[in-house]
Amino acid sequence: MASTLRAALIAGELVPGRVYxxxxxxxxxxxxxxxxxxxxxxxxxxxxxxxxxxxxxxxxALTAAELDNIAEIRLLLEVPIMGQIAAARSSERDEQLELLRPLVDSMIEAAERQDLTQYLATDTLFHTRFLALHGNDVAVTTVQRLRDRSRLDGLTSVAQAGNLVESTREHYAMIDAALSHDRPAMEQLMRKHLGHVRTDWAAPSATSDA
Structure with missing residues (x-):
């Protein structure tokens, strides 16, 4: 239940300032x-x-500056960690990576039906399981909390425009980069992917302070 409400809040389905x-x-x-x-x-x-x-x-509610700070910390944490995961070599790790593909399938299905609560809940599961392959539980918990504090009100417009599926496919590319041990490609991909958080996935009012 908590994960469902978190996802609804992040997606903007629970409106900041409103009492429920x-x-x-x-x-x-x-x-x-x-x-x-x-x-x-x-x-x-x-x-x-x-x-x-x-x-x-x-x-x-969070200010644009607060969201910028969250995005900055996520970049500092997730880009190098995902790069290290890609650089590592382990048959067991590769098996775990393949298990992430069904989560991306589920995300694409949720994006197609514009179920943003389910989409974000599955997206969080994907990223935390991926990061967990690094073996640093503190990093996983930190990123989880930062994701929970984010606001992605712009996802609704992206989904309605039919563009969410395209960006979701970046998750497949993350798996492929890790399986091919391509650290530079992974780091570049993560910078692009996290960039969505403060651009097209954010509501227009959240991209700059009033």
Whole structure:
């Protein structure tokens, strides 16, 4: 439940500044209010939402500068780590890489039907499993938290324009770069991929401070 709500928040389906009650969210998701309330409290602890007394939960907003800082840290962490994964050689690692392909298949299916909550939940799973191949759990946890703090409100427009599938195929290229041990290609690909976060995947208002 928490992963579903995180993905909905990142995708902009939960609007910053708006207050949501647990029963309302539960009705939308077709579940009971208790797991929704527990999941929202997890998001409160992570700073993604605030408690609105006697009302529900208010979605926190991030400034363009905050999103820029998140994107910068992700570049500093993920580009070299993914490069090191590509440079490594291990038959066991290669088997684990191949297991990531079905996740990309699922992401493309979600993109085609414009199910952004499912898309982002699967995207997070893909990237955290990929990064985990490096063997640094702290790095994986850090990137997970940075992803949770991001806002990709522009994904809706990208999906509606039919362009999300194309960028999603970059995930296949990541797997191929790692299997071919092409570190430069992987690092270049990751810079391009993470660049989407502050360009076409971000809402126009989030690309610069007001």
């Amino acid at each position: 009650s647990a029963p309302t969210l539960a009705k939308q998701l077709g579940v009971s209010a208790t797991p929704v309330r527990e999941a929202m409290l997890d998001l409160v602890r992570d700073g993604m939402v605030d408690v609105a007394p006697n009302t529900g939960f208010r979605i926190t």
